[in-house]
Amino acid sequence: MPEISNRGKQMPESPIRKLAPFAEMAKKKGHKVYHLNIGQPDIKSPEAAIKAIKNIDLTIIEYGPSAGYESYRKKLAQFYTNQDVKVSFEDIMITTGGSEALLFALGSIMDQGDEIIIPEPFYANYSAFSAESGATVVPVNSVFESGFTLPPIEEFEKLITPKTKAILICNPSNPTGYLYSESEILQLGRLAKQYDLFLIADEVYREFIYDEDIHYSVMNLEGLEQNVIMIDSVSKRYSMCGARIGCMVTKNKEVISAAMKFAQARLCPPTIEQIACEAAIDTPQSYFDEVITEYKERRDTLISELNKIEGVIVTKPKAAFYCIAQLPVDNTDDFAQWLLESYDLNGETVMVAPAAGFYSTPGMGLNQVRIAYVLKKEDLISAVRILKEAIPVYNSTRLKKLIEVE
Amino acid sequence: MPEISNRGKQMPESPIRKLAPFAEMAKKKGHKVYHLNIGQPDIKSPEAAIKAIKNIDLTIIEYGPSAGYESYRKKLAQFYTNQDVKVSFEDIMITTGGSEALLFALGSIMDQGDEIIIPEPFYANYSAFSAESGATVVPVNSVFESGFTLPPIEEFEKLITPKTKAILICNPSNPTGYLYSESEILQLGRLAKQYDLFLIADEVYREFIYDEDIHYSVMNLEGLEQNVIMIDSVSKRYSMCGARIGCMVTKNKEVISAAMKFAQARLCPPTIEQIACEAAIDTPQSYFDEVITEYKERRDTLISELNKIEGVIVTKPKAAFYCIAQLPVDNTDDFAQWLLESYDLNGETVMVAPAAGFYSTPGMGLNQVRIAYVLKKEDLISAVRILKEAIPVYNSTRLKKLIEVE
The missing domain is CATH 3.40.640.10 (Type I PLP-dependent aspartate aminotransferase-like (Major domain))
Structure with missing residues (x-):
């Protein structure tokens, strides 16, 4: 069998899309997944x-x-x-x-x-x-x-x-x-x-x-x-x-x-x-005004909700529709997968983008996630509530696992 | 000023698209250009x-x-x-x-x-x-x-x-x-x-x-x-x-x-x-049957017309909608440009694709052109007639030039 190229082997996998199968599994279990991970806005095209x-x-x-x-x-x-x-x-x-x-x-x-x-x-x-x-x-x-x-x-x-x-x-x-x-x-x-x-x-x-x-x-x-x-x-x-x-x-x-x-x-x-x-190109300014107002409200909602979670640190973003939040967990890669694989709050869970994938230096961003605020305000509130409830559950599960291993 | 990459420098230019400005010029002079050079069919999409x-x-x-x-x-x-x-x-x-x-x-x-x-x-x-x-x-x-x-x-x-x-x-x-x-x-x-x-x-x-x-x-x-x-x-x-x-x-x-x-x-x-x-995908077979019949007729028309030109050699293609024809000229790169720049027959001319661009070995295909039969039969007939009239004119112009140089 002929070998693929080194380039093909070395091409990095999308750090976000690799979680997709776990989101699929969560959905197959009947869970609703709030996608805080993607940059696909729910705003209508002009x-x-x-x-x-x-x-x-x-x-x-x-x-x-x-x-x-x-x-x-x-x-x-x-x-x-x-x-x-x-x-x-x-x-x-x-x-x-x-x-x-x-x-x-x-x-x-x-x-x-x-x-x-x-x-x-x-x-x-x-x-x-x-x-x-x-x-x-x-x-x-x-x-x-x-x-x-x-x-x-x-x-x-x-x-x-x-x-x-x-x-x-x-x-x-x-x-x-x-x-x-x-x-x-x-x-x-x-x-x-x-x-x-x-x-x-x-x-x-x-x-x-x-x-x-x-x-x-x-x-x-x-x-x-x-x-x-x-x-x-x-x-x-x-x-x-x-x-x-x-x-x-x-x-x-x-x-x-x-x-x-x-x-x-x-x-x-x-x-x-x-x-x-x-x-x-002829889209009227009013379209953008509405969109910007909507995103601004979403941003404000997201940041204020995130700030209610103990141990979460986040700076209010000035632009785009993302923020990086630091969570009180050791490894957001593992946490993100766990959220999809093993957690739900009344049948709902959250997908976040682990931030390590956005760093090129190994070991950076391990306790950070990127959150896209491309969902409606009420969905953002529900999603952050799930995060808030999930974090202590995750940390105690991980602690239990550590103790078991020792 | 920063330098572009060697890859950028070495990327080959499209041998066909580089003739495009000459076709534009011909059109600006009011000449009709028959495009035998491109693979853009005039067949309707399903x-x-x-x-x-x-x-x-x-x-x-x-x-x-x-x-x-x-x-x-x-x-x-x-x-x-x-x-x-x-x-x-x-x-x-x-x-x-x-x-x-x-x-x-x-x-x-x-x-x-x-x-x-x-x-x-x-x-x-x-x-x-x-x-x-x-x-x-x-x-x-x-x-x-x-x-x-x-x-x-x-x-x-x-x-x-x-x-x-x-x-x-x-x-x-x-x-x-x-x-x-x-x-x-x-x-x-x-x-x-x-x-x-x-x-x-x-x-x-x-x-x-x-x-x-x-x-x-x-x-x-x-x-x-x-x-x-x-x-x-x-x-x-x-x-x-x-x-x-x-x-x-x-x-x-x-x-x-x-x-x-x-x-x-x-x-x-x-x-x-x-x-x-x-x-x-649900396009009925009748669509393809019509298209194939049409192309087959175009091919047959093109080949029979080309064969009427003295010195042209061409093999009947079995498939796709191209053929390579050998013309009685020294350099089809120059000929193709000349057709657009300096020739017309009653206000009409032809654009062909010089075949050298399809060879990777330098010097190959210099007297060949690729002809796409994506035009209607009557247009193919007119286009080939122009080629037929143009070839002797081109050769005598080139001969005259050679004599002048000597």
Whole structure:
């Protein structure tokens, strides 16, 4: 039997999706599972998008251009310009999800063994995309206690080697919900300029900001036009995760032409979904206002409920729809599985994402979980109540087990 | 300014898409361009698929499962089983186009520097996907004069090194239109078994067979269950190139689990298009009968028209919707550009795909073009008439230029 590749063996498994079979089992037992683990919002997609799909006027679902429909790229350029991110459609390549945008960016700038510095905890799939691209992730720790602010810039600088090609941030951050300040982005920009590095920002949560803070895009870094690459997607903006439409934005023409070769090889992004996304651009501001109000209330509810649990520590996130909470348990990997496998409160249980999967440094985040507040407030309240009841049960079960073993 | 990657520099450009700007220019001059260069059929997508899109019953376009919807995978397994390719849904992973299926397959089995043997001429993007995966393409020449039959198996054997991991074929073949016989597939199977290689078959044209020949899938190779990987797509079957829905099929569980990690990283294939493809499975046989009849007539028309041109040599293709024709010109790259840039017959011209782009060996195929017969018969007749008139004009222009230079 022929052997699979080392790359195939070394590709990291999704730390969240590996719990999925246990959630399935819980559901088969008839238990209701509150999914605090996923980034799939329950918010409706914009009517304009759904309508565009229903009214589709095609008899052949044809290939589109490799870079995406020009009409869509032009509307998107206007959309960003309205948000004070001044780009032309030629700076934009439509991709099959933000995932592909990041794969194209990494493929275009990283060779086998090149290093990319990423503040951890970070979106787990960054490890997978790096592995696919042959790049090595060099994590820099952002600290739970400080609410995951940008690590001191000297910490980044210490990690730069001749193999360092890029810094990657997620802003606002999945999994921490942290929003980098303008001054933090400026610091990163100066460092990237000084060492001639690419600075990639995954800004897919750019709309989801709940207080007075303002999102500062890397695209606005003056003098860094050749260094910055923005990753974006409609998944969260329009609650269209299944559309698989994203984009890569950069003013660096060499990056665009390299990425164009990756894009041509895979022919084009999906046609129907692209038409839906073009229609979605006209979504009125009221849609976003409602969504933001809803998420803000969910965030406030979640944080206030979590704070009622003894031993739980959590910082109120500024943006996106995640937070990292520290729980009074030793190992959240084990706890998360136990919740699905062995626990229920009146037939209900909770699925959380163990945070270790978001750290690249082994041993980090073992007592942390990522919680997505993509459920209705009443569901969030029920879910947190289950967590509250479950923690002491889990700890006493584990204690009993330890005693038995000894 | 930071440098892009060597991989980005070395990624081959699409040999066809690089002519696109010249076609644009011709159109801007008001010329009609007959596209003999592309694989985008003008056949309508099945009504069931379009209807499923129009009747979509979703308010949120959500993430689907990473391996694709189980309901779709099950229907697809039944679809293949009806074609005597006996697979279970667990052997099938839905991908974003056949392109992604091949990327997942290569990523799962090839490491940097590993070698893959491919009979040339081959689908140009195989080079791109290999470059993306760090794999080295080792071409084995299939001969124009013999109608592109399988090269003698000893030619493959000679090329096997300790780095050889796989053989890749396209069956039926884009760009040659050749259909491998059962005996040829059996030979490849024995070789793969003997040297413990993967045997990948891109079978996306499996339905398009025009005479009495029968398609023999690699999935039916007995004892090769752990070696074979089939690549498929709905692009051609249902004339849904823009849907970007394909699949990877294999009974090798290690390959499936490695590919699953690639699949999880990119989350899922597009939701709407997948629903359309599931509906398309019920497309009645009459749809295919009509399509095949139409293509058969187009093929016969094209070949008989081409044979009327002095100096053109072409073998009647058995399958798919391409043929490779040898033209009485020195360099079809130059000729194809000239057709768009400097020639028209009553305001009309033709775009062909220079065949050199389908060879990995430099200097091969310089006087060949790939012609796709995806246009109506009357358009094929007009297009070939233009070719016929253009060739002597081109040759005398080139001769004049040569004399001027001397």
